[in-house]
Amino acid sequence: DVKVTQSSRYLVKRTGEKVFLECVQDMDHENMFWYRQDPGLGLRLIYFSYDVKMKEKGDIPEGYSVSREKKERFSLILESASTNQTSMYLCASRRGLAKNIQYFGAGTRLSVL
Amino acid sequence: AQKITQTQPGMFVQEKEAVTLDCTYDTSDPSYGLFWYKQPSSGEMIFLIYQGSYDQQNATEGRYSLNFQKARKSANLVISASQLGDSAMYFCAMREGEDSSYKLIFGSGTRLLVRP
Numbered sequence: 001d002v003k004v005t006q007s008s009r010y011l012v013k014r015t016g017e018k019v020f021l022e023c024v025q026d027m028d029h030e031n032m033f034w035y036r037q038d039p040g041l042g043l044r045l046i047y048f049s050y051d052v053k054m055k056e057k058g059d060i061p062e063g064y065s066v067s068r069e070k071k072e073r074f075s076l077i078l079e080s081a082s083t084n085q086t087s088m089y090l091c092a093s094r095r096g097l098a099k100n101i102q103y104f105g106a107g108t109r110l111s112v113l
Numbered sequence: 114a115q116k117i118t119q120t121q122p123g124m125f126v127q128e129k130e131a132v133t134l135d136c137t138y139d140t141s142d143p144s145y146g147l148f149w150y151k152q153p154s155s156g157e158m159i160f161l162i163y164q165g166s167y168d169q170q171n172a173t174e175g176r177y178s179l180n181f182q183k184a185r186k187s188a189n190l191v192i193s194a195s196q197l198g199d200s201a202m203y204f205c206a207m208r209e210g211e212d213s214s215y216k217l218i219f220g221s222g223t224r225l226l227v228r229p
Binding site: 009035044050058090096101106 | 155158
């Protein structure tokens with residue numbers, strides 16, 4: 001079974017803190033993704049990576065950065081958390097072929113106070 | 114313009130009945146694929162079913178089937194014999210093209226509640 005593991009289910013941080021969200025997958029997938037989920041807006045892509053040390057901006061990259069030093073790990077970084085970054089964050093991974101299923105982690109619910 | 118539209122924010126269905134969740138899409142790419150995911154209250158997105166634009170038959174996976182109407186650009190999910198455990202958010206998503214680094218585009222979701 002494919003497993004995508006997000007390091008925290010719930011996080012509470014203060015405005016201005018630097019926040020790291022970690023994601024690890026165990027199936028040697030090339031592609032990894034970070035999404036943000038807000039009510040009524042569905043999932044919006046923040047960043048994705050199709051190889052180690054490669055990254056591309058998604059639809060809403062402002063205020064975020066990412067790191068992919070190893071194939072299995074993709075980190076989302078909030079350099080200076082703000083209250084409007086309170087949200088559910090979902091990590092996903094997928095093998096490189098077009099018709100492959102994208103697998104998701106359980107999500108991290110982040111609250112910035 | 115929205116690429117993926119789910120017009121039903123919420124729906125109810127009686128246990129053991131069938132329910133259809135609507136999804137329309139917009140693309141000019143001849144090669145595309147449509148996915149449905151389920152998100153229970155636990156948060157994890159669970160893949161349900163996939164339909165490719167060139168697939169001749171509608172996709173089926175157990176109690177899930179996809180009513181794919183290409184000319185109308187719709188890909189509705191049909192759940193037969195609803196169970197209480199089907200209560201969840203359901204998302205329709207689309208990939209465009211065959212590039213392996215494609216990005217999935219998601220709709221806003223439909224919350225389904227199954228009544229006992």
